[in-house]
Amino acid sequence: MDSTELNKIMAAFLTAGIVFGLGGVLGGKLIHSPRPEHPAFAIVSALPEGVSAAPREVPIAALLAHADPAKGQSDAAKLCGACHSFNKGGATMVGPNLYNVVMAPIAEGDGYDFSAGLKAHHGKWTFDDMSAWLKDPKAYAPGTKMAFAGIANGRQRADVVDYLRTLSDSPQPLPPVPKEAPAAAATAAAGSAPAAPAGPSFAEEVGHADPKLGEAAAGRYCGACHSFDQGGAALVGPNLYNVVDRAIAAAPGYSYSAALTAKHAAWTYANLNAWLTDPRGYAPGNKMGFAGIPSEKQRAAVVAYLRSLSPNPHPISGAGAGGADKPGQGAHK
Structure with a gap:
């Protein structure tokens, strides 16, 4: 290849580079790409501005x-x-x-x-x-x-x-x-903090709970004072067979405290939940020394087990799911 051909090739590369560079400059002048007023995808903070992730404890x-x-x-x-x-x-x-x-x-x-x-x-x-x-x-x-x-x-x-x-x-x-x-x-x-979103009712929790886990928990918490079998004897506390939706303070062979006999209602799911959460708060002056079960999940499992202690377990919906201290069908049993 002689020098003339080599010069032609170099000139071609140089010309192409100049054209490419000038094309970019002219294109930028002819076609404008202004910054958009709003981003295409807004990135929203998980917390409002000025709100910390963990609220400070009130002194x-x-x-x-x-x-x-x-x-x-x-x-x-x-x-x-x-x-x-x-x-x-x-x-x-x-x-x-x-x-x-x-x-x-x-x-x-x-x-x-x-x-x-x-x-x-x-x-x-x-x-x-x-x-x-x-x-x-x-x-x-x-x-x-x-x-x-x-x-x-x-x-x-x-x-x-x-x-x-x-x-x-x-x-x-x-x-x-x-x-x-x-x-x-x-x-x-x-008590004016924003209300938490409503979760499932306690009766629904009972419906999803595992009675086998409840049986184990009931054995630990209640077995020293209660019997669970049909026709079982009253021990320190009453027999718990068929207790769900039974009238409160109505099991035969047991002398209840005045605090419970004053409850003219049935053992609805809501009442059992309140009772097992805080026995002293639910019936001040009652004779049961048990402090309660703090975990709602564990309470639901225990009640699911108690529900199974019946020839006809009470339905999840209906009287047994009613609010606390509302008479249910069991109040007339």
């Missing part, structure tokens, strides 16, 4: 400003009364006496041997410490002897702390409310 000082010591007294009796006395000079029981406990030194009290977990707290029962202790005792004092799981609800915890504050010849003044907290505290005290 106990703010909640105490709206607390009800009368409610706290009722809750303390149910939650703490089996292990503690509240009166001045009251006896040490499973746990220490709680009179004058607010601002008292932690893990100090006549006649009670406190755990090392509490003795490690070298301070006083301030309102903040009392709230943290009652919220999660095991987290506050690992190794504590107290088996109580805690009070997760801030309003209820504040009511109890406010009641304990009154147990003194000279009650401690309420702590000042933080400046940023009043609105949040008022919202919490009024």
